[in-house]
Amino acid sequence: MSDPACQTMIGxxxxxxxxxxxxxxxxWKGDIWGGGSTLASYEDGKAKDAFAELKPALASCRSFEGVGYVGKFKATVVVEDAQQVGDEAVSFRVITPMGPEFRGDRxxxxxxxxxGNTIATFTMLNVAGSSSFPAELVSRxxxxxxNAQRP
Structure with a gap:
């Protein structure tokens, strides 16, 4: 990846x-574009440390270049207002031009x-549009x- 801050953000x-x-x-019913979630469990304090590295990386990463299954690409990063959940949260979009054959951007x-000691990432994909992961599912x-981490 072309920008180390962006590598930290994606990592x-x-x-x-x-x-x-x-x-x-x-x-999703009625939607061909999928979503996903990653649950990452860390040893004591390491989730907080990882999130502390994520925030400045997100503040400085605006675009990056890379190579994916469609070849070389240049993606733009757009920071959004985060839902107020968990101990701390951020939200952003990665927008990648796909070319005229796809009629829109990824x-x-x-x-x-x-x-606590977990970082959860919720993703929602769309091409030629913009979707959001359902806020209610994120909250739940x-x-x-x-609750699972309470003694």
Missing amino acids: TSSGQGASARIFQIFN NEQYIVVRA QVDRLR
Whole structure:
């Protein structure tokens, strides 16, 4: 990836450095574009440290270049207002031009939430449009994570 800050942003969002992580795919009724969630569990204090690295990376990452399954690309990062859930949360979109054959850009929303020793990332994909991961599902999942960590 062309920008180290962007690498930190994407790495933290995907659970890099976690002790354990799991990814779940969501298929929405009536929508061909999917979503997903990554739950990344960290040893004591390390989730907070990872999130502390994510915030400045997100503040400085505006675009990055890379190579994906469609070849070389240049993506733009757009920071959004985060839903107030968990101990701390951020939200952003990664927008990648797909070319005229796709009739629009790839637009993927990321909602990244720290709840105790877990970082949960919720993603929603769309092409030639803009979708958001349902806020109600984010809230319910984060509440479950918080309750599971209580002694």
